[in-house]
Amino acid sequence: MQPVWVDPDDAPELTDAFFERADEYIGDRLIHRGRDRSESQQVAVTVLFDAEVVRAFQTTGKDWQARMNAALKDWLKTHSPA
Structure with missing residues (x-):
């Protein structure tokens, strides 16, 4: 059984890395993280x-x-797909 965390002095440090991975909300809408959109359409x-x-x-x-x-x-740089 996992111990229950109750001591606020025992809380993990909130580092920049923590906030980079944290979920972000605008109102009630979750902003999904992931790869940046590609410049080329896929x-x-x-x-x-x-x-x-x-x-x-x-x-x-x-x-x-x-x-x-x-x-x-x-391959397309040196060949024609035709």
Whole structure:
């Protein structure tokens, strides 16, 4: 069973890091935190890739879709999609 916190002198210090992660409200509306909006517009699509291609990007860890997008953008610099 977790101990109940009752001593206000025992409260954690409110640091800048705490406030950077804290929820922010405007009135009753919660302002969601997250990534800054991208300057380029993104479109959700359904596409089929070879399993080996997807696995290769997935093994690079979190945000593998962003790296796949960057690889395709890089490819477009030297190739025509036609």
